[in-house]
Amino acid sequence: MNPVVIDTNCLLQIISKKSPYRPIWDAFLTDRYDLCVSNEILDEYQEILGQQITPTIAENLVLLILNKSNVRLIEPHFRMELIKADPDDNKFVDCAFAAGADYLVTEDNHFNILKKTAFPKLNLVTLDEFMETRLVKGV
Numbered sequence: 001m002n003p004v005v006i007d008t009n010c011l012l013q014i015i016s017k018k019s020p021y022r023p024i025w026d027a028f029l030t031d032r033y034d035l036c037v038s039n040e041i042l043d044e045y046q047e048i049l050g051q052q053i054t055p056t057i058a059e060n061l062v063l064l065i066l067n068k069s070n071v072r073l074i075e076p077h078f079r080m081e082l083i084k085a086d087p088d089d090n091k092f093v094d095c096a097f098a099a100g101a102d103y104l105v106t107e108d109n110h111f112n113i114l115k116k117t118a119f120p121k122l123n124l125v126t127l128d129e130f131m132e133t134r135l136v137k138g139v
Contacts (some may be wrong), residue, residue, distance in 0.1 A: 001034040001069060002135055003039075005096040007089070007106040008048045010127055013031065021127045023136050024105075031070045033135045036099035038074050041093040042066070074099045080120070096122050105130045 006014070006024075008103060014099040028035055037045075042062055049058035065071055076094035089108060096104040097120045104122050 001031075002103075003036045003072060003099045003101045004103045004105060004130075004135070005035045005036050005092050005099065005101045007092050007104075007108060008041075008044050010105050010109055011045060012049065012052055013107075013127060019130065024127065025131060027066070027136045027138070028070070031068075031104075032138060034070045034072050035065065035068070036072045036095055036101055037065065038073050038076060038091060038095045038098075041095055044088075044091070044130075072099060093122065103130060103133070105134075 010021075010024075013019055014021045016022065019025075027033060033128060042065070045065070046058045046062045049061055066073075074093075074095050076098040078097065080090060080093055080097065084094060092106065095101070102123060103125050105125055105127060107126055125133075
């Protein structure tokens, strides 16, 4: 299965039934890719979703994620510390590297520094770019 890391702001955008990016969430729910998360990522998901939606919905979404068979709980052994502008974003980079992720889905410009980094080579994609992949389109 194809491992994917999704940053928190992108997760917020894909879960709404009215979102144009909802097919990404639906592809996850139908096991078309593996969502890779660390405990740090899950904590941030719950915190931010709790602030943006409700704490109850946030907890239920995190429980749904944890109970899906296509979720990989990754505990990175390396801290790359590549993103200096927002060090909190490094948890996604570390997880993507440790998981050997096919895609790191983000809309955050802080990640652009990775495009100039020789190692690790991570495949950064926006929501629009990820929507066009076979993982979401199902072709």
